[in-house]
Amino acid sequence: MITVRPTGRTFATAALAVVLAGGLAACGGSDETKAEADASVGTVTVGQQAKGIAKPTELKVEKQQSIADLVPDAIKADGKLTIGIGALPTGFPPLAFVGDDDKTITGAEPDLARLVAAVLGLKPEFTNNTWENLFVGIDSGKNEVGFSNITDTEQRKEKYDFATYRQDNLGFAVKAGNNWNFDKNYKNLAGLKVAVSAGTNQEKILVAWQEKLKAEGKTLEIKYFADTPTTFKAIVSGQIDAYFGPNPGNAYQTSQTQGTPDAVRNAGVYSGAGESLQGLIAATTKKDNGLVKALAEAINYLIKNGQYKAWLAAYNLDTEAVDTSLVNPPGLPKSNA
Template structure:
């Protein structure tokens, strides 16, 4: 795809996404059970036991420094119509955790693929971006889980070549769009041999930094399939014309990302569990239409789902 074409596609979906932002500002549901303006955090209060787990320097300054991947559409993290206000499930859970701990979130927007290396280098304390827990990532990153999401596929609704994807060899010969630096890209690249091993044409992996470009590349016929988060694809299929969700491929726990051995992990885990026990957690997920992704309890760097 040419650079000129990609810019045009990105600009067009930015316009479409702005329409979703308008729904957030007016309080109108954004589809797929999403209610962007619903207040789910005002009743959250400080839990002294969780706050006591904060490292002394963080408690003293009263701020946790977050890097956040923000963009696209609900439910994870996106911008309202003003292109400045961050909304979404990741945002609400982070803000709820901060309220439980009695601190503020200092959030800096960063590209998805840049956050994990920056955490390992100590630039940020916590990262959000629907980061799935994998054994490879756990070599350098710790995770504090807060939902269970995972990997799925979508196609144009008028494309009947696929009814679902259970195995990657069903994608032989197709062009697959996904996000740069994601578990989707890693999975596709790692298993790229499956088609040639069977004497079939390989699938082509086309990673994009802009999620908007992936969906428009699909609609314009430059891509055959999109691989993304289960919740993201469900929402997109409910709101975008001519898009069909093919179902779940693999579940993954999703969590706050931290530098390996970060002393913040126990405090974040305690705060997530307090949100779960108080009922605020369920309200957040209900607001964003993601109650199927609820976890019973937060864990620190659990094993990757097989």
């Protein structure tokens, strides 16, 4: 989720790319998909065209006029909400990727955007970008909002407004049947072998815990593997005890391996912002374009009325739920960027 380079997401691994073969260059906007058509008539099917990664769930979502009235006239004039996704070139399941039909942009992030657009009474129109061009699109106004695992940071607040909708968590994956849990206490890592990806925020955190344990006369062995498939094979074979990585990626592996000999489970989460601050993922707009309050109110409507919970459940992301959408809350400090 957050790396030691500019914060964002780090799910485009070789294992996940396999799921996406065949539709990586697709973009939204020109052809109306069933998902967009549904959103315009009061229903949104989350998990549609999702390659089996999510359970398709049809949700009723009616336009809420009092919330729709908060959308600036300049944005709602064309009846559309243009949504930027930063999933090129490979996508990052379960959050954003190209669907079964090789054109629908699907995943947890686009589906929440569809739900929000339905509350606002606007037709969702997607553009799939590289991570860098997602922000270029927001800056230019081409993308009126970004729903793409964007972390709320103090540095980004200089240019963007945020309406939060998910916790930004790292997580521990272990073999199904392994009763170990992290319990948000680094001391529980003593004596374990834990894999992590090099050059990431989670590596930085794990190394700090290793140093603390060493000072206490305890050990934590950190392991590195070439890619995600190799890492998860090492968990199942018993070479390592756990993997510390982005929670959505672990949730994806958990859902895909359930009931198989390679089954893994979630053994606890930890804020990507560290011990003192819960990191948050947010819908992102150009600063002061007037849209952020409407987005937060739409998300809070979905939370209150149950569609938000059903959306998280469809993608096995229940551990990242928030109680309310906040506008521009404290973000990841500049020193962590």
